[in-house]
Structure formats: structure tokens, C-alpha cells
Amino acid sequence: MTVALSRRASDVRVIGLISLAHGSSHFFHLILPPMFPWLKNEFALNYAELGLLMSVFFVVSCVVQASSGFLVDRIGARPILFAGVGLLALAALTYSQSNGYWMLVMGAVIAGCGNGIFHPVDYTLINHKISPPNLPYAYSMHGVTGYLGWAAAPAFMVGIAQISDWRIAFLSAALLEAMILLILWMNKSQLIDNVKERHESVQESNSSSKSGATTEGTFAFLRLKAVWLCWIFFFFSMASTSSLQSFSPSALFKIYDLPVNVGNYYLTLLALGSAAGVLVGGYLAAKLYTPERIVSSFLSITIVICLLLATGLIPMQIIPIAFCTLGFGYGVVAPSRDLLVKLATPKGVAGRVYGIVYSGIDLGAAVGPFVFGFFMDAGLPKALFIGIALFQLMIIPTVFKVSSTSHKPA
Template identity: 45%
Template sequence: MGLVGLAHASSHFGHLLLPLLFPVFMQEFGLSYSELGLLMTSFFVVSGVGQACAGFVVDRLGARPLLFVAMGIFIAACLAASTVTGYRGLIVVAALAGFGNATFHPVDFTILNQRVSAPRLGYAFSAHGLTGNLGWAAAPVFFAGMGALLGWRQAYVAAAVMYAVILGLLVLQRDKLSTRVAPRSAPPGQAQAAPAEHAMAFMRLPVVWWCFGFFLLSTMTLAVVQSFAVSILKAMHGIS
């Protein structure tokens, strides 16, 4: 639970890699609110499409390899952010961060479902949600502190170092993150008990679409607050 929670916190930390520096980007690169909004649209489109596909990849390859790849992508996103010179570079950073974020929920829940006993699974899911919120809470403190101390570009380098440390810890504890992959067919000599359902059969369930609608609307609302709260407070009240 602790390792998965740490990974989930780092994922939510990555949601705010760009929004916390929006006032800086507006001043440095002369960006408008529409251009800033497109950055977050890029992040969430890449993340959303990638997350829909990641579950199938996790079933085929296992959760652990994708977790390591995602952490590596976040490292690349932070290093790219530290060197950006304009809007195109920020678009690349947004896409990288979205791609890194895409795998976390399929990976996390696969590991928790396979590695945590049924009586403790509710606690595991609660801890998973809590650590995600802690990641959101840590990001403003981290970037405000590192930005004031080192400058915003060096703050991104420090974030890359943080992700590298977390990746190193996950690699050291990799035995606790192993999962079984979904079998593609019955073993040789063993007949299948019933015809296998299509991989997309779950799309026929109404509850899937109810949950999708709920999370779509809640995420849209939360994303607006997270992405533009800093810029709005600075513009309206002069808060630095």
C-alpha cells in the first residue's frame, strides 16, 4: 500500500507541474489564458486517451513495467520543462506529463487488487485516494519553496531528482509490485469452459457510463480550479 500510495502521490504531483507556474509563463513568454488552457487540454486529452488504453496494456505486460516507464516519463517531462524557451516546448511538456500520468490508475488498482488481501482492500483504496490528495498538496509547497530558493527552472530539475529517487525506491522494492498478467488463451490441452467475452464487453454495462459521466464532470470542475486558481488569485488580489 505504501509503495503504490507513493507512486499515486507522485502522479497527482505531476498534475500541477505546469499550472503552478502559469503566472511565470505568462510573464516570461507572453501567453494568454487561452494558450494556458490549451496546455491543460493537451495534458488531460493525452492522459485520458492513454489511461483508457493503459488497462489493456497492463493486462498483457503487467503493472510493474508500466509503472517504471511512467516514472521515467515524468523525469523527462520535468527536465524538458526546465529548458523550455517558448510555447511549443510547454506543449511538449504537457503531452509528456499527460502520457506519464496515463498509466497510474490501471497500474495502481491492478497491484492493489492482486497484492492486498480482501479484508484490507477497502483500507488500501482509501490510502490510495488520500495519497493522491497529498501529492496535490505537496506540489505548491515544493514549487514555491524551490522556486524562491533556486528559480523556476532549477525547481523543475529538483522535481526530476525527486521522481528519480522515487523510481529508485520502487525498483529496489520491485518484488512487492509484481502482478500476474491476464492469460490470452487456455493452456495447451485444456479446453475453455465457455467462450471468452470480447475485451470491450464491459462497455455495454450502464454503470460504466454513469461512472464515466460522474468522473468527467467532477474532473472538469476540479481541473479548472487547480489549473487557474493561482493565476486568478494573482490577477484579482495581487497574491504572489
């Protein structure tokens, strides 16, 4: 009993630290866009130039995420985590001192490098440090802090910029990230990732199994069908989410004549609904352990809501409920999605697999808004919700294929 309680306490501490770092990475996804009005006036930029900053951020993050997993498997997750958090603080500091567009680009590159390490690091630590019964709860809390980071950034940045200026807002973000780095450093003993121990465990497993992917070479895992199915899942999932975040306020204005500022408020409801959904999703994943059914069921709900929004027939007073429900559905899916990746990951290559699979998130975030931007410019706002529904529909078959090629624990 004492051992079990000690183990649970250790799990809580570890997931708390990892979730704090993960929330800060999502916070940094949205420190730049709220400052666009200030930066536009300060440097006489157009919206295309400002949008390119986010494309630079996500493309760099995609490349770093795909490659950093190899480094995590080689030297361990903890030093990479410290480096990533430090780079985010440096990026905010660079933004605050910018004297022109190219310095903003430099800040976006640094931020992309810092952001790109988090999923390989986080999931390697979670899978290595958290006891199996608590894994779904760990995935749930990890996801919740990501959504809370998204929700907090605009209010934090705009609030400070309004009472001071945009440079102070970025300096404050840098200070906040530096404080998080200090907290992680003070608790570094909780984040020890014994690479040698993991490799020895893999060798023992491979000696008694014919399916050891790591015995075939560093890149052998890339031949696994489940890895690329998970990548497709993440690509279309994030393409949907980022497109909804980017254009739904404008689409609602054109379809329902809703003011854009009200549409932005609905994005907050979307994020809060997602946070609540992740908590419920963690419970369902732990109790049911049928990730493919959970994902397909709740994605079906979000598909129906998107199609209804596209019709223009939803009563105005129901739209906030629709966005809350949409976010809730996205959130419930997240822990089961992460569990599917865990089931599809061979031992010893967690960092590499998570790096490749989660690079789909960054590429989806870069591609989705770019594609749907053409529909919005063409005056086809309904195509946004229809396209998002189609993207989510394309995800469902991958879930069952991943599940059929993975082995569930007894």
C-alpha cells in the first residue's frame, strides 16, 4: 500500500512538471498573433508578412520535432527539455528587442526550434516515468495544460500590451518562461531519463522477441505502417483545428452575420470545452481501453456539428453551445489518440516515433489555414466547416487500422 501511494505521488509530480512545460509551449504558439496589430503599426507590415511569421514558426518546429526524437533517444529527454524551454524564453526576448521584420523572423525560428522538442521529450518521459495504470490520466493532464496555454496567451499578451506596450508584453512572456525553466531545474531529479536503462530493457525484450524493430537499424521504425497512419491522424487533426482557430470568426460573420469579436469569444469556448473534454477523455481511456471506439464516436459528433454550422441554419443562441461541444469532442479524443501512438510504438524508439508522428501536427498547422484561406478569399465560408468535417472523416479509418496493427495490453 505504501509503495503504491509513493508511486502515485511520484507520478503526480512528474506529470505536473511535464504538463507545466507543455502548457508553456502551447502558450508560445499564440504569443505572436495577438501582437499583430501592434507589430503591423510599428513596422508597417502587411498581413501576409505577419502570417508568414507563423508559417516559419510551424515549419521550423516540424523539422525540429521530426529530428529531435533521435537526440532524445540518444542523450535523454531532460537536457533537451531544458534547452527547449530556454529557447522559448530567448525567442520572446528576441521579439521584444526587434528593430525590424527580419529580427521577428529570427525570433520565429528560435521559437520553432524550442517548440519542436516538446512532444518527443514529453511522451518519452511520460511513457518511461509514469506507471501504466496512470498513463491515460497523464495523457489527459498533458493535453489539458496545452489547451489552457492556448487560452491564456491572448489574454496575457493583450492585457499587458494595453497597459504598457508590446515590447513589455514579450519581455513578460520571456520572464514567465524563465520562471518555468527555474521550476524545472529545481525539480530536475524528478525528470531523470535513464537512457542506458531504457536501452538495456529493449535489448532484453528483443532477445526474447522476433519483432524488435530497434535491432534492424536506427530508421527501421519508419517501415512500420502504424507510424505513418498515426502521422496522417495528427496531420488532418491539426489541419482541422488550426483552420477552425484561424477562420471560424470570419466564417461565422459571413454565414450568420456574427461580429468577428464575438466569433473570437467562441474560440475561447472551444478551448475551454476542449480542456474539459480532455479530462473526460482521460477517464474514458483508462476505464474502457478502446481508443479506436472513443475516437471514432466523438469525431462523428464533431463532424455532424461542423456540417450543421455550414448549413447556416443553427439558431444564433445555439452556436456557443455548438462550439463548446465541438471543443469537448476534440478534447475527449486526445488521450485515446495518444494511447494509440503508445500502442503503435516499438520499445526503445519512443523519441523517434513521437518526433515523426507529432511533426504531423506542425505541418497540419501550417498547411490547413493556407488551404482554407483560398476558400475564404473566394467567398466560400461554408467550405471551411465542410472541409474540416471531411478532414475529420478521413481520420476515422486510420484509427481502426492503427488499432488492428497494435497490441493492447492484457
